[in-house]
Amino acid sequence: MPSRTVAVASRVGLHARPASIFTEAVAGAGIDVTIAHGDGEPVDAGSILLVMSLGVPHGDEVTLAADGPEADRVLDELVTLLATDLDEVP
């Protein structure tokens, strides 16, 4: 299963507005994506409650994984998103 590891660029970490933008993007992708914090258990990346519960601070690495023909494209897009400081997105 394709996966990507990326450090969270948002200064507040992956909650508040960045978590909201990220989970909306996952929902928009239309396929199941999981997210794991470090070596932790992967959870549904489309759930804002689960993503927030990971409590990922700024600079920590997360691993995204997905399956299917669209997986690589979707994962690349999501990685780009997480590598951006989402607090700065207008």
Place this chain on the structure above:
Amino acid sequence: MPAAVAPADAGAVLHGIGVGRGGAVGPVVTVARPVAAPTDEQPPTDRAAAQESVLAAFGTVADGLLAQSAAATGAAAPVLKATAQMAQDKALRSQTLARIADGEPPVHALDAVIETFEHMFVSAGGYLAERVTDLRSVRDRVAAEILGVPAPGVPVLTEPSVVVALDLAPADTAALDVDQVLAIVTELGGATSHTAIIANQLGIPCVVRARGAADLVEGTTVAVDAAAGTVTLDPAPQVAEAFARRAQVQARLAEDTAPGALVDGTPVALLANVGKAADAERAAGAGGPDGPAVEGSGLFRTEVLFLDRSDAPTRAEQAEVYAQVLRAFGDRKVVVRTLDAGADKPLAFASTAEEENPALGVRGYRLRRTVPELFETQLAALADAQQETGAVPWVMAPMVSTATEAREFASAARGHGLTTVGVMVEVPAAALRAREILAEVDFVSLGTNDLAQYTMATDRLRGELADLIDPWQPAVLDLVAATATAGGEVGKPVGVCGESASDPAMAVVLAGLGITSLSMSPAAVPAVRYALAQHTTEQATAIAVAARAAPDAPAARAAALALLDPTVVEVLALR
């Protein structure tokens, strides 16, 4: 106070603590309480149908919150949007449905899932722990929808109404359509809860801690008298007339724009508390052609710029807002308070994880230990605003406890080119060492709400202890007196910027203690100006002495009222 009031009795009176001076008569609109899972809730006979209806409940709640968010303005909009997103959450839905598939009753299933998330949020601490309230409000709305009972929270008001609740969360207050709110009555809460403060700023009469309020029946006509702290059921027609007369007198008082002073000419500057540039423009512009209604701002709460956002505002962004506020007041005094966050005002980017005792933790000036850069940026931004506008702001730090902290703050602020530097006296230690602190700074300002909280060892948010945290407590007055005396000895200003400055009777006491300026919500200024102008320094001093000699807060207030000019007591409905 009547021990048990039958709420249906015409003329029956509920007693509480009034916030503000106004009165209003109107129909009760009740804010529904959250509904608990029925103890006898049955496992679903048709599990698929139960899942359907729970899914529909989530959808209805999410749609409702999104619609509310779209219609809301200011701080309420993002709060409601974030809450809607929780109601749409995939994991919340699927875990609840899974439990129903296993035969659990729907609301019990929902509660169990919410509880696991709550647990995760609380153990993550910081920002997440603060979102538990949002999670609970999603739970309460969905549970109400499943059970077919009215949703908790403030209903949509279709006519001017008196909002009655067990308690109101700041998010509920923020979502109120203020044009339709005649008055607010709560059974719990306290006079310094944020709901009360917001109501006071908006000029909405408010009575908190009104015993029996939660039993008031929807549609009952009540008279809410904030000055007296009473709620009267089915009042006589004369009550509304009396309220109207009081409003007229107060409107006439508002036309007086003379600088604040006792009748013998001792000046007591009357200033406005502001939080946003728009507040500053409104307060500075009030008064009309005869002169300004306020002599400046004694408290510009800069934290408003920092709350409800995920990252700190930049130096340029801050400088812009500070410049707007300085420009609004022109050559009048503006006291800028540096970031006062922590405790009941957490910040996403600065709150320290899980404090057992946030009110005693890293808040106010103490944030300089953990996030010094926030602090430096703010002082630099204020210096930028000073440069740009040519106005000279006063700057003060909150929650300073020692003369050394005062010296460090003064040196940091002066290092940025800020010349008039002070600190707030909110910690009893600072009041007891006011002389040493005043040797380091140019002025001090008493925050009476926090000073009362720390002096009386009473949480500001614990409504049932509201009598202890009353600023009329003689011990609190003693600390105010000690600070004012220290200021008088060295000839440096000692102001008060807590809510107590807005109580006309307290204002006379404060003037009698030697306080040189009072900063309050602008709506409170006219009554305070009038009360001050009816007393001499000698009288004010005698009133202060009498209040300090009392054994507790109600006795202190009664002692002051007994010596106040009877016309003032009558016109301002102080009794």
